[in-house]
Amino acid sequence: MMAKAARAAAAWKTYREVTRPGSPPLMTRVRAIPRMLGAVMRGQYAGMGKGKLALMGLGVVYLISPIDVIPDFLMLIGVADDFGxxxxxxxSLLGESGRYVQREREVIQGRLDEV
Incomplete structure (x- = not known):
């Protein structure tokens, strides 16, 4: 029961962040994900460490892996862990990509202010 509440709270927090006025819109965040991942790998974006990137990679592997902590044949419980x-x-990706887009905007604005 507690895990459901935590997942719902995380989803609501992400929704609020994405829809906040002045915040980068959803598709801008989605398109920024590959740039952000590349910047993290090159060490050009300190906002997200390689450790968090590795943890996200493990999350992807867990989702596509046929091996689960809670087997999917246990109906709702098995699917719930994947959904979580x-x-x-x-x-994590949408929140961090929003911060990355904001950073990109600040860097561009800083360069324009120098000119």
Whole structure:
């Protein structure tokens, strides 16, 4: 029961962040994910460490792996753990990509201010 509440709270927090006025819109965040991942791998974006990136990678592997902590044949419980990992992964990626887009905007604005 507690895990459901935590997943719902994380989904609501992500929704509020994505829809906040002045915040990068959803599709801008989605398109920024590959740039953000590349910047993290090159060490050009300190906002997200390689450890968190590795944890997200493990989340992806868990989602596509046929091996689960809670087997899917246990109906709702088995699917719920996958859904929880999916929600965490999406919330993390969308939240972090929003911060990355804001950073990109600040860097561009800083360069324009120098000119």
């Amino acid at each position: 990992v999916f929600l965490w992964l999406m919330a």
